[in-house]
Amino acid sequence: MAATGPLARICRLSSIICRNHCLKYNIGGQRRGIASCIDPAHGLTDEQKEFQKVAFDFAANEMAPHMAEWDQQEIFPVETMRKAAQLGFGGIYVHPDVGGSGLSRLDTSVIFEALSTGCVSTTAYVSIHNMCAWMIDTFGNTEQRERFCPDLCSMEKFASYCLTEPGSGSDAASLLTSAQLKDDHYILNGSKAFISGGGDTDVYVVMCRTGGKGPKGISCLVVEKGTPGLNFGKKERKVGWNSQPTRAVIFEDCAVPVSNRLGEEGQGFTIAMRGLNGGRINIASCSLGAAHASVLLARDHLLVRKQFGETLSNNQFLQFKLAEMATKLVASRLLVREAASALQENRSDAVSICSMAKLFATDECFNICNQALQMHGGYGYLKDYAVQQFVRDVRVHQILEGTNEVMRMIISRNLLSES
Numbered sequence: 581m582a583a584t585g586p587l588a589r590i591c592r593l594s595s596i597i598c599r600n601h602c603l604k605y606n607i608g609g610q611r612r613g614i615a616s617c618i619d620p621a622h623g624l625t626d627e628q629k630e631f632q633k634v635a636f637d638f639a640a641n642e643m644a645p646h647m648a649e650w651d652q653q654e655i656f657p658v659e660t661m662r663k664a665a666q667l668g669f670g671g672i673y674v675h676p677d678v679g680g681s682g683l684s685r686l687d688t689s690v691i692f693e694a695l696s697t698g699c700v701s702t703t704a705y706v707s708i709h710n711m712c713a714w715m716i717d718t719f720g721n722t723e724q725r726e727r728f729c730p731d732l733c734s735m736e737k738f739a740s741y742c743l744t745e746p747g748s749g750s751d752a753a754s755l756l757t758s759a760q761l762k763d764d765h766y767i768l769n770g771s772k773a774f775i776s777g778g779g780d781t782d783v784y785v786v787m788c789r790t791g792g793k794g795p796k797g798i799s800c801l802v803v804e805k806g807t808p809g810l811n812f813g814k815k816e817r818k819v820g821w822n823s824q825p826t827r828a829v830i831f832e833d834c835a836v837p838v839s840n841r842l843g844e845e846g847q848g849f850t851i852a853m854r855g856l857n858g859g860r861i862n863i864a865s866c867s868l869g870a871a872h873a874s875v876l877l878a879r880d881h882l883l884v885r886k887q888f889g890e891t892l893s894n895n896q897f898l899q900f901k902l903a904e905m906a907t908k909l910v911a912s913r914l915l916v917r918e919a920a921s922a923l924q925e926n927r928s929d930a931v932s933i934c935s936m937a938k939l940f941a942t943d944e945c946f947n948i949c950n951q952a953l954q955m956h957g958g959y960g961y962l963k964d965y966a967v968q969q970f971v972r973d974v975r976v977h978q979i980l981e982g983t984n985e986v987m988r989m990i991i992s993r994n995l996l997s998e999s
Contacts, residue, residue, distance in 0.1 A: 614876065615876075615879070615906075617906060617910070618872065618875060618906050618909055618910055620632070620690070620693060620694070620868075620872060620913065623917075624690065628686075628687060628690055631668075631683075631687070631690070631691060632690050632691070632694050634667055635667075635669070635690070635691045635694035635695050636694045636697065638663070638664060638667060638669075638695065638698070639694055639695050639696070639697045639698025639699070639869075640697075640698060642660055642663055642664075642698070643660065643695065643698025643699040643702060643703075644697070644698040644699065644966075646660070646699070647698065647699040647702075647823075647966065647969060648963065648966070648969065650699065650701070650702065650822070650823035651701065651820075651822045651823060651969055651972075651973075652822070652963065654815075654822045654823070654825070655823060656777075656780050656823060656824060656825055657702055657823060658735075658738075660702070661702065661705075661706060661709075661735050661738075662734070662735045662736070664695070664706065664735070665733065665734050665735035666734075668681035668683075669681075669691060669695070669706065669710075670706075670709070670710070670713070670732065670733045670734055670735040671710060671713045671714075671717070671729065671732060671733030672687065672688045672691060672710050673685060673687075673688050673710065673714055673858075674710075674713050674714055674717045674729055674732075674733055675717055675725075678717060678725045678726060678729035678730055678733065679729055679730040679732075679733035679734060680713070680717065680729065680733050681733075684920070684924050685858060685861060685920040685921070685923045685924040686917055686920040686921055686924060688710070688858075688861075688862065688865075688920070689861055689862070689864075689865040689868075689916055689917060689920045690865075690917075692706075692707055692862055692865040692866055692869065693865045693866070693868040693869040693872065693913070694869060695869065696865070696866040696867075696868070696869025696870055696873075697869045697870075697872060697873040699823060700820075700821075700866055700867075700869065700870045700969075700970060700973035700974060701820060701821045701822060701823040701824055701973050702823045702824065703866050703869065704776075704821060704824070704862075704863060704866045704973075704977075705776055705777060705821075705823070705824040707859070707862035707863060707865075707866060708739075708740070708741055708776050708777070708859070708862075709732065709735070709738055709739050709777070709781075710862070711741060711855050711858055711859045711862065712732070712739035712740065712741050712783065712785045712855075713728075713729055713732040713733060713739060714855070714858065715785055715800075715842065715851055715854075715855045716728045716729055716732070716785070716802065716842065717729050718854075719800070719842040719843045719847070719851050720802075720842050723839070724802070724839075724840075724842065728783060728802065731782075732783065737781075737782035737783055738777055738780070738781040738782055738783070739777070739781055739782070739783040739784070739785060740775050740776060740777040740778055740781045740783070740784050740785070740829070741775070741776070741785050741855070741859075742772040742775055742784050742785060742786040742787065742803075742829055743755070743772070743787045743852050744772060744773050744774050744775075745757060745770065745771060745772055745773055746771060746773045746828075749773075749983075750982070750983055750985070750986050752787070752849070752852065753794055753795040753798070753849060754793075755770075755787060755788070755789060755798065756770055756789065757769070757770025757771065757772065757786070757787070757788045757789060757831065758770055758788060758789050758790075759788040759789065759790045759799065759801060759836070760790075761790070761838070762835075764837060764838050764839075765835040765836060765837055765838065766788075766790070766801060766835070766836045766837075766838065766841070767833055767834070767835055768786070768788060768801065768803070768809070768831040768833075768834040768835075768836055769831055769832060769833060769834070770788065770830075770831055771813075771828055771829065771830045771831065772786070772828065772829040772830075773828050774816070774826055774828075774980075775826065775827060775828065775829045776821075776824050776825075776826055777824055777825060777826075778812055778813075778825060778826060778827035778828065778829050779812035779815070779825055779827045779829075780825050781805065782804065782805045783802060783803075783804060783805070784802070784803040784804075784805070784810070784829060785800065785801075785802055785842075786800065786801045786802070786803050786829075786831075787799075787800055787848045787849070787851075787852050788800075788801055788848070790845050790846070790848075791845065791846055795849035795850075796846050796849070797846065798846070798848035798849040798852070799841060799843075799844075799845045799846060799847065799848040800841065800842040800843060800847065800848035800851045800852070801836050801840050801841050801842070802836075802840045802841075802842060803831075803834065803836050803840070804840075807834055807835070807836065808834065808835065809831060809832045809833045809834030809835065810829070810830075810831060810834050811829075811830040811831075811832060812827045812828065812829060812830065813827045813828030813829075813830060814827065814828075815827055818976075819972050819975060819976070820969070820971075820972030820973040820974075820975060820976060821973055821976055856981055856982060857923055857930065857931060857934045858923060858934075859981045860919075860934045860935065860937065860938035860981045860982060860987075861916060861919050861920050861923060861934055861937060861938070862981075863938065863942065863977050863980065863981045864912070864916045864919075864937050864938045864941035864942055864945075864977070865916055865941075866974070866977065867912070867941050867942045867945035867946070867974050867977050868909070868912060868913050868916060868941060868945060870945060870949055870970040870973060870974045871905075871908075871909050871912065871944070871945035871948040871949055871970075871974075872909060873966070873970060874905075874948055874949040874952035874953075874967055874970050874971075875902070875905050875906055875909055875948060875952065877952055877956075877965075877966060877967050878902060878905065878951070878952035878955045878956070878967070879893075879902060881955060881956050881959075882895075882898055882902065882955060885957075892955070898955060901951060901955070902955075905948045905951055905952070908944045908945075908947070908948055909944075909945070909948055911940075911944070912937075912940060912941040912944050912945055913941075915933075915936060915937045915940055915941060916937045916941050918933060918937070919933040919934045919936065919937035919938075920937075922934070929994075931990065931994070932990065932991055932994040935982075935987040935990040935991050936987070936991055938981065938982070938984070938987050939984045939987035939988065939991070942974070942977040942978045942984060943978060943984060945974055945977075946971070946974050946975060946977070946978060949967065949970045949971045949974055950971055952967050952970075952971075953967045953968055953971050
């Protein structure tokens with residue numbers, strides 16, 4: 581079937597991409613081929629290969645050349661992200677009738693993996709933005725979808741996800757931010773912590789307490805920047821993810837119209853968790869991109885770096901390490917793509933498989949990036965070399981979207997409940 585709408589736009593743009601059978605991308609200004617055994621195009625449809633090429637090319641030309649600058653100067657690359665939105669990457673799995681690309685979860689994973697080879701931090705923010713747009717698209721009414729989604733899909737406006745609080749991280753159901761109903765508004769009080777894009781974004785998808793204790797007392801409100809009583813903390817100084825600002829989001833008698841509530845009262849925790857299932861696949865996909873780039877960087881370094889009279893590529897220990905890295909990368913990719921398919925199909929095992937994918941991929945991909953840094957020796961610790969930034973940017977993936985300890989809890993709970 582011929583592609584239509586936003587997908588057709590993505591595929592048409594791919595015609596400008598190099599048609600080499602071997603995909604290529606740019607890290608540090610050098611074009612490198614992808615070894616066939618780790619080629620991320622394996623198993624994809626022709627359409628998926630088309631927009632994967634577009635994403636790789638965008639990563640190479642629009643992101644990788646600026647990755648270090650964005651990191652070191654802490655630049656939020658708004659215009660670059662809007663260019664990505666022109667390719668359909670601002671609302672990848674949002675319905676086309678409100679400006680989205682209408683693609684599947686697997687398609688989304690493929691795109692985020694490719695984009696992350698150019699900049700993990702920026703792609704990770706784009707993944708969060710996509711999650712917020714999807715939540716409004718999925719749980720909003722017609723008026724809300726038409727009001728918010730088109731500007732989010734074009735990235736004319738940017739979104740942030742507000743769940744974590746200073747006193748409730750892994751235990752999200754214990755959140756304290758309150759929303760008291762007063763006439764046709766909720767009066768919002770409390771604070772959210774570690775909010776990606778906080779202060780620089782336009783739309784905040786906020787989980788708050790409208791009822792009693794526990795998950796059934798939580799609702800979801802969309803709060804727009806400029807609303808009186810919406811304030812922000814200082815910009816956090818982070819190890820990685822420096823191309824996206826992180827701040828506390830603070831509500832002080834912040835009046836939010838009832839018309840900005842997504843779904844019914846008490847539905848917020850369900851909305852939050854459904855969003856996170858996809859968010860876990862997205863962030864795992866970003867880890868895949870970093871690991872993929874790091875394997876190639878390590879390979880290229882081994883081929884040119886000489887010690888003891890020969891290149892490091894002749895050292896069997898390092899050959900074996902590289903083989904292990906490649907194997908773990910491919911295993912991670914297969915699990916992430918299986919999880920994406922499970923979520924798309926609404927399978928009964930989707931929550932557990934998404935948790936497995938997030939746990940396995942973020943752990944193993946961090947290890948791959950870290951091993952790649954080790955293979956670079958002292959050079960890997962210099963900011964002139966991209967590998968150190970991949971290490972710093974993916975480390976947080978083991979913490980956010982549910983810590984990997986919580987992923988283990990979800991998986992084990994599923995196993996024990998069915999025994």
